[in-house]
Amino acid sequence: MLEIKNLHVKLEDDEKVILKGLNLTVETGKVHAIMGPNGSGKSTLSYVLSGRDGYEVTDGSATLDGVELLEMEPEERAAAGLFLAFQYPVEIPGVGNMTFLRTAVNAQRKARGEEEMSAGEFLKVVREKAKSLKIDAEMMKRPVNVGFSGGEKKRNEILQMAMLEPKMCILDETDSGLDVDAMKLVAEGVNALRNEGRSFLVITHYQRLLDHIKPDVVHIMADGRIVKTGGPELALEVENNGYADILAEVL
Amino acid sequence: MAVTQAKLDAASARLAALDVPAGGWMAAARKDAVARLQAMGLPGKRDEYWRYTDPTALTQVAATPAALFDASDEAPVFDGIDRVRLVFVDGVFDPAQSDDPAAAGVELLSRQGAEIHWAQGLYGVLETRGQTPVARPLAALNTAAATEGVLIRVTEKAAKPINLIYLHKSETSDAILHHCVKLEAGAELTLLENGPAAARFNKVLEVEVADGARFHHIRAQGRDHQRRAVTHIFARLGAESLFKSFTLTANGVLTRNEAVLELTGDDAVAHVAGAAVGDGDFLHDDTVFVTHAAERCESRQVFKKVLKNGAVGVFQGKILVKPGAQKTDGYQISQSLLLDEASQFLAKPELEIYADDVKCSHGSTSGAIDETALYYLRSRGVPLRQAQSLLVLAFLAEAIAEIEDETIAEDVRARLEAWLARHEG
Numbered sequence: 001m002l003e004i005k006n007l008h009v010k011l012e013d014d015e016k017v018i019l020k021g022l023n024l025t026v027e028t029g030k031v032h033a034i035m036g037p038n039g040s041g042k043s044t045l046s047y048v049l050s051g052r053d054g055y056e057v058t059d060g061s062a063t064l065d066g067v068e069l070l071e072m073e074p075e076e077r078a079a080a081g082l083f084l085a086f087q088y089p090v091e092i093p094g095v096g097n098m099t100f101l102r103t104a105v106n107a108q109r110k111a112r113g114e115e116e117m118s119a120g121e122f123l124k125v126v127r128e129k130a131k132s133l134k135i136d137a138e139m140m141k142r143p144v145n146v147g148f149s150g151g152e153k154k155r156n157e158i159l160q161m162a163m164l165e166p167k168m169c170i171l172d173e174t175d176s177g178l179d180v181d182a183m184k185l186v187a188e189g190v191n192a193l194r195n196e197g198r199s200f201l202v203i204t205h206y207q208r209l210l211d212h213i214k215p216d217v218v219h220i221m222a223d224g225r226i227v228k229t230g231g232p233e234l235a236l237e238v239e240n241n242g243y244a245d246i247l248a249e250v251l
Numbered sequence: 252m253a254v255t256q257a258k259l260d261a262a263s264a265r266l267a268a269l270d271v272p273a274g275g276w277m278a279a280a281r282k283d284a285v286a287r288l289q290a291m292g293l294p295g296k297r298d299e300y301w302r303y304t305d306p307t308a309l310t311q312v313a314a315t316p317a318a319l320f321d322a323s324d325e326a327p328v329f330d331g332i333d334r335v336r337l338v339f340v341d342g343v344f345d346p347a348q349s350d351d352p353a354a355a356g357v358e359l360l361s362r363q364g365a366e367i368h369w370a371q372g373l374y375g376v377l378e379t380r381g382q383t384p385v386a387r388p389l390a391a392l393n394t395a396a397a398t399e400g401v402l403i404r405v406t407e408k409a410a411k412p413i414n415l416i417y418l419h420k421s422e423t424s425d426a427i428l429h430h431c432v433k434l435e436a437g438a439e440l441t442l443l444e445n446g447p448a449a450a451r452f453n454k455v456l457e458v459e460v461a462d463g464a465r466f467h468h469i470r471a472q473g474r475d476h477q478r479r480a481v482t483h484i485f486a487r488l489g490a491e492s493l494f495k496s497f498t499l500t501a502n503g504v505l506t507r508n509e510a511v512l513e514l515t516g517d518d519a520v521a522h523v524a525g526a527a528v529g530d531g532d533f534l535h536d537d538t539v540f541v542t543h544a545a546e547r548c549e550s551r552q553v554f555k556k557v558l559k560n561g562a563v564g565v566f567q568g569k570i571l572v573k574p575g576a577q578k579t580d581g582y583q584i585s586q587s588l589l590l591d592e593a594s595q596f597l598a599k600p601e602l603e604i605y606a607d608d609v610k611c612s613h614g615s616t617s618g619a620i621d622e623t624a625l626y627y628l629r630s631r632g633v634p635l636r637q638a639q640s641l642l643v644l645a646f647l648a649e650a651i652a653e654i655e656d657e658t659i660a661e662d663v664r665a666r667l668e669a670w671l672a673r674h675e676g
Contacts, residue, residue, distance in 0.1 A: 050630050051626075051629070051630070052626050052630075053622065053626065073629065073634075073635065074626060074629035074630045075629045075630075075632050075633060075634045075635065075638075077630075078629070078630055078631055078632035079632050083630075084630055086627070086630075089627075090623050090624050090626075090627035091624075092621075092624045092627070092628070092642070092645060093645060094642075094644070094645025094646060094647075094648040094649070095641055095642070095644075095645045100628070100631075100641075103633055103637070103641065104628075104631035104632050104633055105632075107631075107632045107633045107634060107637065108631075108632035111632065111634075143645075160631060164631065164632065
């Protein structure tokens with residue numbers, strides 16, 4: 001269970017405050033969605049949870065199954081079960097995709113005191129999962145995300161998620177830059193990972209992703225806070241009427 | 252510019268302190284080299300190609316002592332490769348530790364007589380050609396004074412790589428080695444070199460690659476922190492021949508590696524690459540001059556340096572395309588990864604082109620580790636140190652990719668990983 005309480009965050013090099021007392025609880029096994037206008041702090045929330053530099057937490061807490069995330073290094077958060085699917089997956093020239101994945105899987109296993117995956121076992125598992133995401137052997141050999149199309153990058157994120165088997169998955173605008181077919185493929189990949197022990201926080205601008213990844217709860221975020229929470233119908237309301245009505249109502 | 256008296260005096264002092272050997276078939280070449288050196292003088296700090304690297308420690312009469320370094324925490328490089336081992340201790344051939352050179356068709360410079368020898372057409376010859384347009388006095392000094400080295404002539408594909416192993420046993424050793432390698436038409440050889448050699452080391456390697464021959468050269472310069480070295484490779488390539496040289500340098504107070512390559516036959520290919528890693532008191536200088544004198548030749552220069560704690564990297568690379576060398580494909584990249592603000596990289600790329608149908612590109616960059624990539628790796632659970640090493644190796648990958656033999660490339664990669672692990676933080 002992810003529990004965020006009264007989270008206040010500002011930019012490290014700037015007085016600009018982005019998150020202003022955010023409260024959010026994602027129960028184990030549930031899919032929550034966050035929608036909100038540009039600049040409401042959605043991406044900042046995902047970065048702060050995963051431990052990116054450049055932000056300063058001035059108040060509040062964020063725990064995963066009772067363990068405080070905000071004091072951990074990014075790699076410790078990952079080993080604790082947190083995963084962020086990036087809005088803009090990073091290109092790493094010179095590091096092969098396969099090497100990268102295997103290093104990550106084994107680093108997490110090591111951190112959790114588990115045995116590392118053998119090369120053979122890893123290959124077998126990765127091939128199977130890559131196939132269902134239509135990621136071919138050639139893509140696995142290439143450097144991480146280098147020369148990948150927008151759709152390939154997002155599928156590669158989902159493959160990493162599938163291999164790392166996190167408890168808490170944050171999807172930061174995973175639908176951005178995807179055509180309808182690519183979005184369906186990504187959504188299928190995500191849905192295949194849904195289970196009782198795994199939670200999702202899906203950050204998106206648009207209802208359409210939520211047609212494919214059906215959320216249990218939808219939150220509206222504005223000005224660094226969750227301002228409204230409801231069921232899937234809330235996403236439809238945004239789609240039909242925009243944010244203005246909701247914001248006028250709550251602010 | 253007139254040669255200053257100080258440089259001439261330095262040359263005379265250096266020559267006077269060395270025993271320039273008399274006799275043997277090399278006598279004339281040595282005498283000529285002495286004359287060349289006396290005309291050029293030794294390099295000074297104000298020379299165009301010594302602005303970034305102070306030559307004093309290389310030109311002074313006595314070598315600065317260098318503490319011995321125990322590298323027994325890892326197996327020697329190339330150990331896993333089936334090869335002919337020829338060991339030099341402080342620059343002197345040691346038969347007891349070596350395989351039989353004669354069995355591998357290798358002759359020793361130290362055992363040459365006066366009879367006419369094939370190497371007369373090579374010893375000092377390519378070095379002399381390499382003195383214009385840029386003077387390389389330390390190479391002339393080498394030709395004049397070297398008494399040790401190997402002479403290798405290959406007429407077909409060599410059965411095994413030849414590995415020259417340079418051990419450093421005396422804190423004050425001042426070694427000079429001169430090797431000549433001749434690959435006859437269609438021949439193929441892999442030459443491996445490793446070890447620190449001496450407190451101060453001056454080495455020349457002259458390589459004649461005849462038509463259709465293939466030469467592979469991989470060297471690792473030893474981890475001794477205090478060693479100083481100046482090395483020169485002079486190579487001449489015939490038609491459709493291949494020359495590939497890769498150098499790994501880890502540690503060393505001062506290393507100047509020069510490569511002077513001349514593509515004289517059509518469709519020849521010359522690649523020269525290096526990966527250097529330095530921490531602290533470290534200066535590494537790659538000075539390269541590639542001359543395209545024939546049509547449709549390809550040259551690549553790929554140099555990468557990882558620098559930290561005030562380490563300095565230097566790159567001076569030139570591509571000269573002579574008139575008529577049409578369809579030349581020249582590529583040059585020099586990059587440094589600066590792990591802190593105290594380290595620096597000085598680069599001087601040069602292109603000089605006298606043909607109108609050529610493709611030449613060059614690039615030079617200095618940068619820090621990509622913080623976004625680092626965060627991305629860490630967000631997937633890769634610990635900071637491991638993520639840094641992964642990115643450093645990724646930075647060096649293009650240079651290591653110049654090694655064709657995958658076993659050797661893997662060995663080099665493992666050395667770099669171990670070095671990074673030892674120099675963490």
